[in-house]
Amino acid sequence: MxxxxxxxxxxxxxxxxxxxxxxxxxxxxxxxxxxxxxxxxxxxxxxxxxxxxxxxxxxxxxxxxxxxxxxxxxxxxxxxxxxxxxxxxxxxxxxxxxxxxxxxxxxxxxxxxxxxxxxxxxxxxxxxxxxxxxxxxxxxxxxxxxxxxxxxxxxxxxxxxxxxxxxxxxxxxxxxxxxxxxxxxxxxxxxxxxxxxxxxxxxxxxxxxxxxxxxANGFRYDRTPQRDERFPDPYNMGVHAEEFLYDPAFPVRDKVLMMLFKRLREIDVPEMMASLLYEMVTATGDEEAGGKKWAFYRDMTRQLWDEARHAMMGEVGFARLGIDWPNFVCVNFTWSKGLNEQLTPRERHAVLWFIEQGLMSKTGKRFEWELGRDSGDAYAELIQDYDWADEVLHARIGRDWYVAGFPDVKTAAEYGSACWDKVVADWEQWRNDGLTRHFNWWPGLYREACRLRGEEPDPEIERYSVSYAETRADLRRIAASG
Ligand SMILES: [Fe+2]
Ligand SMILES: [Fe+2]
Known part of the structure; x- marks a missing residue:
């Protein structure tokens, strides 16, 4: 030595x-x-x-x-x-x-x-x-x-x-x-x-x-999402973002605003995924929930973090435009609340996969990236590029941990669809209960964007007023996790 x-x-x-x-x-x-x-x-x-x-x-x-x-x-x-x-x-x-x-x-x-x-x-x-x-x-x-x-x-x-x-x-x-x-x-x-x-x-x-x-009195898990004062109207379903995005009549530059809202709204995905993971990992003797391998939790926690990043990308998008988003958009929590309160962890996972597999279609992630590219807004293009890449990873995670539990993709999709159908979102009731007026916030957001650009609002665009609350049959098109 x-x-x-x-x-x-x-x-x-x-x-x-x-x-x-x-x-x-x-x-x-x-x-x-x-x-x-x-x-x-x-x-x-x-x-x-x-x-x-x-x-x-x-x-x-x-x-x-x-x-x-x-x-x-x-x-x-x-x-x-x-x-x-x-x-x-x-x-x-x-x-x-x-x-x-x-x-x-x-x-x-x-x-x-x-x-x-x-x-x-x-x-x-x-x-x-x-x-x-x-x-x-x-x-x-x-x-x-x-x-x-x-x-x-x-x-x-x-x-x-x-x-x-x-x-x-x-x-x-x-x-x-x-x-x-x-x-x-x-x-x-x-x-x-x-x-x-x-x-x-x-x-x-x-x-x-x-x-x-x-x-001393044990821990009582609370699966109901809560939001802070920047979310005063979390039941608001007053603006149908997807309808606007898919309508060729509207300019891409304004669609970017709606896309930023869609990103920010993804706060609800970590809220839902955290509940399904926590309830599964702490389940005892519940065959439906427990018994998953660690690799499942690892992959799903990565996805949870990706969805939080997507929400923050939306937040940053508004911030760089100078838009104080809490004054102009109502970011709802109805998706995470509905799934957490009405479905079992396994059913929540089924809905998540069912929605995400739809994001690979024509109106999905490529569409949003093209929209970002065509808008001439380098930031919108960048975040949609990564959002798309993340979503491809999530599709792989879904195949490994959700679809693999079914005989084929068709059966997996049928189960996911059936679970999604079970979720009751009673917009009228929320209105009647005074939880929301389903206020249409779009004109205000659009006018603010025009003001910051130094432009006059176009009345045709400002008038957009399609609401989720009015298009009940379109529940499925709320790509909440997208
Ligand atoms: Fe996402
Ligand atoms: Fe995702």
Whole structure:
């Protein structure tokens, strides 16, 4: 060992493929068994973070938090995949990854899941859980032998980078949400839960556990979507966006406005997908929902994140035009609400696939991309290009995880169609109940776009007033996930 300092590579070439110097490579490291124990805890923490993002996304009213949870669910799912694959390489089949590594660690995540407000949830996640995971990653990076355990270190590098970004987002969000009286004592209790588990990675000495606070009564999952004040009329079905897009009488430049609305409206897809994933992964003994492979959850979480990106592409589109969208468009949640409240998780998946397979048709994603290209608006063309590419990926995901469960595509489509038919969207009732007037917001949006362009509105375009609420038979043409 003493000779290692004096050891030199030939001609001073970078040794050991550049991953380490000789003293550290010759130093100690974790045994395979010790490393697997830690990786399993990192995996468990990532699983719980993923599930918590899914569990809270739909009922979270704040749009920015919804989008953040969509992204972080995706990152956590990617971490889970990396950790699973690495554990499987370390003499550990069967994986045993479904085992809870420590009851105190379970209680710790149960507490966060049950946090009663957005602020507390964020505090638990981004001030305690993610920093603890980050410390565990850094500790493992220090403790691993850089040569013997190079494959693990590569996985940890990804977690390290992503966690830094996630924690920074959480801190920035917390900085603008008002603090709550119960917050500090609870955050201390969370730290005590981690201590009781011998820290997140299990390397500490376990201390005694605190009493459950929010998890004491269990967690009640809420699948009903909530929106913030920028969505004051979420039942509004007053503008039939597709009719406008497909009508050759209207100019492409104005159709871009409607397309941006369609993108932004995709907020409802993560709201629906989060519910189906969370309900499936936590289902016990329910054949309809449970028993899916991890690869299914990974693919579907990627799709969830893509749909959140599509919504944000719409938001950015309005922002770059200078249109303050909450003042001009009513973004409805009726699709996610209807599916979440009226269908089983499997039926929701069937509807999602049924709608998405329709997007590959003539009036689908190619049409929208051509529209973007013909509009002369480089941004519209760009986002539709990626929207289309994402949709092709989603079609593959649908084939693998939905169609594969049926004898053929026709049967899969019939089931999807039948599930879609089951969803009752009673527009008249919503109007009668005073939930909405189905206000036609199009003229206002169009006039604002004209004002910003310095042009006079064209009365023919301004007059457009086809409403979903008036075209009940066209329910199917609401390409909600498109
Ligand atoms: Fe989409
Ligand atoms: Fe999609």
């Amino acid at each position: 003493d000779h290692i300092e004096g050891y030199r590579s030939l001609k001073g070439l970078p040794a050991l493929a550049g991953i380490a110097d000789f003293p550290s490579a010759a130093g100690p490291g974790l045994s395979v068994d010790a490393a697997v124990l830690r990786l399993k805890r990192l995996h468990y923490a990532s699983q719980r973070l993923w599930q918590t993002c899914l569990a809270r996304l739909t009922s979270e009213p704040l749009y920015e938090l919804k989008m953040g949870f969509s992204y972080h669910a995706y990152l956590a799912a990617e971490h889970i995949t990396l950790l699973r694959e690495r554990v499987a390489e370390m003499r550990h089949p069967p994986l045993g990854l479904d085992k809870i590594p420590d009851p105190a660690l379970e209680s710790f995540f149960d507490e966060i899941l049950a946090a009663p407000t957005s602020r507390l949830l964020l505090g638990g996640l981004y001030q305690v859980a993610l920093p603890a995971l980050f410390s565990a990653v850094e500790a493992m990076q220090r403790d691993c032998n850089p040569l013997a355990e190079a494959p693990t270190l590569r996985v940890l590098r990804t977690l390290h980078t992503d966690l830094l970004e996630m924690i920074a987002w959480g801190k920035e969000s917390l900085a603008v949400l008002p603090a709550e009286p119960e917050e500090m004592p609870w955050l201390h209790e969370l730290a005590a839960w981690l201590d009781a588990a011998g820290s997140l990675d299990g390397t500490g000495a376990p201390s005694s556990a605190p009493h459950p606070r929010y998890a």
